Amino acid sequence: DAGVIQSPRHEVTEMGQEVTLRCKPISGHDYLFWYRQTMMRGLELLIYFNNNVPIDDSGMPEDRFSAKMPNASFSTLKIQPSEPRDSAVYFCASSPAINEKLFFGSGTQLSVL
Amino acid sequence: QKEVEQDPGPLSVPEGAIVSLNCTYSNSAFQYFMWYRQYSRKGPELLMYTYSSGNKEDGRFTAQVDKSSKYISLFIRDSQPSDSATYLCAMRDSGSARQLTFGSGTQLTVLP
Numbered sequence: 001d002a003g004v005i006q007s008p009r010h011e012v013t014e015m016g017q018e019v020t021l022r023c024k025p026i027s028g029h030d031y032l033f034w035y036r037q038t039m040m041r042g043l044e045l046l047i048y049f050n051n052n053v054p055i056d057d058s059g060m061p062e063d064r065f066s067a068k069m070p071n072a073s074f075s076t077l078k079i080q081p082s083e084p085r086d087s088a089v090y091f092c093a094s095s096p097a098i099n100e101k102l103f104f105g106s107g108t109q110l111s112v113l
Numbered sequence: 114q115k116e117v118e119q120d121p122g123p124l125s126v127p128e129g130a131i132v133s134l135n136c137t138y139s140n141s142a143f144q145y146f147m148w149y150r151q152y153s154r155k156g157p158e159l160l161m162y163t164y165s166s167g168n169k170e171d172g173r174f175t176a177q178v179d180k181s182s183k184y185i186s187l188f189i190r191d192s193q194p195s196d197s198a199t200y201l202c203a204m205r206d207s208g209s210a211r212q213l214t215f216g217s218g219t220q221l222t223v224l225p
Contacts, residue, residue: 004156033212042217043157043201056212091156099145099205102213104156 004105006092012111018080021108023092024073031098034067034077035091037107043091049075050098082112116140119202119216128225132189136202136216139183143204143214146178148187151199151218160200161187192223 005024013019025032033048047057052069060067064083069075079086089109093102119136126132134148145164149157161176163169163185169176175188185204189196202216 043215045212048212093156101159101162102157104158106154106156109154 004092004094004103006090006105006108008108009106010109010111012113013082014113015083016081017112018078019082019086019110019112021077021090021092021110023075023077023105025075025092025094026103027073029094029096029103031095031100032069032075033093033095033102034075035093035104037089037091038087046077079110082110084112086110087112114139115217116214117202117204117216120219121217123220123222125222125224126192128192128194128223130192130223132192132196132221132223134187134189134200134202134219134221136185136204137183138185138204138214140204140206140214141180141183142206144207145205146176146185147203147213148174148176149201149203149215151201153198157201194223194225197222 007022030051034046035043036046037043046059047067048055049069065079067077089107091104091107093104095102117136117138148161150160151157163176163178166178166180173190177186199218199220201218203213205213
C-alpha cells in the first residue's frame with residue numbers, strides 16, 4: 001500500500017483565494033483525520049470522519065474551513081477565503097479503527113501571502 | 114496551562130549518547146500513551162505505544178509512564194544520526210470517541 005497520499009505537497013496562494021487540500025486514505029481504513037501543525041500550536045485535530053461521515057468538527061477554526069469525504073478513498077479540506085494566519089502544514093491521517101494507530105500522510109505546506 | 118507539556122528543545126547529542134525525552138500532562142484520565150517520530154517534511158509515525166503505568170522496551174527505545182507523577186519519558190540508547198527527528202508525545206483517555214492530545218514536540222539532532 002502506498003500509504004496516505006496528500007496533494008499538493010506545497011501550496012502558495014494569496015490572501016482571499018480559495019484553497020483545496022486533498023487526501024487519499026489507506027484502503028480499508030474507516031477513519032480519516034485532518035490535522036494542522038504550526039510552531040505555536042503544535043499538532044491540532046481539525047475534523048475526523050468515520051465511514052465518510054463527519055463525526056467531530058469542533059477543531060475547525062471557523063466557517064472559512066470546510067471538509068468533505070464524498071467516498072471512502074477521497075477527502076478534501078477547503079479554506080475560503082484564505083488568510084495569512086492559515087499558513088501551516090496540514091496533515092491527513094487514517095486508521096482502521098478509532099483507537100488504532102494513526103497513519104499520516106506527508107502533509108501539505110500551505111503559505112498564504 | 115496546556116494539557117500536555119513537552120520540552121521543545123532543540124536537543125543536540127553526540128552519536129552513541131543516551132537520550133531522554135519527556136512530557137508532563139495534567140489530565141488524570143489519560144490512559145494510553147504514545148510516542149511519534151517525525152522526520153523533516155514528513156508526517157508523524159508511531160514509535161511506541163504503552164497503556165497505563167510501567168515500562169515498554171523495543172530495541173534501543175524504552176517508553177516509561179509514571180501516572181502518579183503524570184510524567185512520561187522516551188529513552189533512546191546508543192543514539193544514531195538516523196534518530197535525528199522531532200519526537201511528539203501523544204495521549205488519550207479510555208473513552209472510545211476521545212482523540213489524541215499531542216505534545217508540541219522535541220527536536221533531536223544526533224551528531225556523527
